[in-house]
Structure formats: C-alpha cells, structure tokens
Amino acid sequence: MRIGIVIPVLNQFQKAVDAISSIRSQYDCEVKIIPNYREDNCLSAAWNAGLRWSRERRHSFTLIINDDILFAPDTIDNMVHSFLKLETGKNCVMITGSNVRNLLSNPYDILSYKTKSKGYEEHPDFACFMVRPIISLNVGFFDENFIPAYFEDNDYHYRINLRGLKAFSDASASYFHYGSQTQNASQSSPVVPPMCFEINRAYYIEKWGGNPGNEVFSNPYNDPEYTFKSWRPVSSEPILISDSSLLNNLLQIPM
Numbered sequence: 001m002r003i004g005i006v007i008p009v010l011n012q013f014q015k016a017v018d019a020i021s022s023i024r025s026q027y028d029c030e031v032k033i034i035p036n037y038r039e040d041n042c043l044s045a046a047w048n049a050g051l052r053w054s055r056e057r058r059h060s061f062t063l064i065i066n067d068d069i070l071f072a073p074d075t076i077d078n079m080v081h082s083f084l085k086l087e088t089g090k091n092c093v094m095i096t097g098s099n100v101r102n103l104l105s106n107p108y109d110i111l112s113y114k115t116k117s118k119g120y121e122e123h124p125d126f127a128c129f130m131v132r133p134i135i136s137l138n139v140g141f142f143d144e145n146f147i148p149a150y151f152e153d154n155d156y157h158y159r160i161n162l163r164g165l166k167a168f169s170d171a172s173a174s175y176f177h178y179g180s181q182t183q184n185a186s187q188s189s190p191v192v193p194p195m196c197f198e199i200n201r202a203y204y205i206e207k208w209g210g211n212p213g214n215e216v217f218s219n220p221y222n223d224p225e226y227t228f229k230s231w232r233p234v235s236s237e238p239i240l241i242s243d244s245s246l247l248n249n250l251l252q253i254p255m
Contacts (some may be wrong), residue, residue, distance in 0.1 A: 030144030044142035094167035097128035126153035140229030
C-alpha cells in the first residue's frame, strides 16, 4: 500500500520541513510539494494538482495537508485503518485528522503524543484529509473559482453529501495545526483579504443558494446542465450578489 502526501507550500517553508519530518507510517509514503510560492495557484488548484499526481503514481491513498501541521506517530496509519473500516459500510470517501492543538502547550509534544480518543464525526477537517486519488471520478475536482482560498472545503463537503457519500473526522488521528500561519506571515499583504473572503462567500451562495449549512440547490447554480461534479470555468461568469446585507459588507471593506 502506497500513500501520496501532498503539501501546497506558500511561505511556511520551515514548518513544511517539520511536517515532512514528522511523517511516520508502516506504509510507503511519497511526498509531493506543490510550490504555490512560485506557481501562485489558488488552494483548490493545488489540491487538484496533488490528486492528479497521486493518481498518476497509482497511490492507494492521497493525504493532503496544510504546510503548518505536525503528525502524531500513529496519525497516518490510524487514518488508513479508519478509511478501510468505514469505506464500505459507511460510504466513506474521506477521512480527516483531529487537531489537538488546544490540548498541547508545546507543538512538538505531538511527536510523541499517544492518541487516546476514538470515534468519528461528520465534521471533516480539511487541514489534513485523506481520500482515494480517484475521488474525482465520484465527486469531481475541487472548484477553482474559490480564489485564493476559503469555502472550497465547504463546497466539496456539500458535494460529497449530494453524492450520498460521507466524510468523517477521525478522533484517533491526532495532529497539531498551528493555524493561520500563511496569513500571519504576510502582515503587510494578507493572503486572503476580507474582500476575497466575501467574494468567495458570494460565489458559494450563488452556486448553492445559501451559506454553508443552509444550501438549497442540488445542482450548481440551480442549473440542471451542471451536476454536483461540475463547476463553471474559472471567472467565466460574474458573481451575482442579491443579498443586500452581503453587498453592504462588501462596500464597507476599505480598498
């Protein structure tokens, strides 16, 4: 069994090295760095590139992670075991790790952390998620209209549910996520400024008829020409903002 580990890296070079050094598994792991610092891709495009690479390499699983996490010794293997356990009976197509940052005073304590918790919740954590590399055949690729990031995870989880499939967070797969490191490293020019967040939210509402958790449409854009797997070509259509409160929020953001 072979696992492809995909890490999009924008500016957290040292933490990405730490993440790689924390990898432990009984399985053969191959790491792919997606150089967003050079290619300037949106996060969805980086994830899609990782899926394509992992599929070409014929990996059994693809593990996609943020560049600012650290694994516990048994995290990866527990994710694999949980995936195999839930794949058939529970229609599971995604297993994610469980962030234990609030339980540790020192990030590096995770390197010897003994996981005690067990159980699954349908609240996937896209900072550390495992899928089959062929998931694009069932659910599609990640929507690259979410630029540069935010809401692409909500979009994919909703599409998984539309397909009648499941994504679970695995309490036995502990990891430490520093959180907001990419954003904090760019104080003078935020990676995801407020306007981008609101534009992505507006696009999500246009696509699904409501905010995450309040979606209405079963077809993207309420258009039967589109299936849950598909999305419009990037930037081919204007974002229509019909929510007056959202429009007011956009207008109040300083340029």
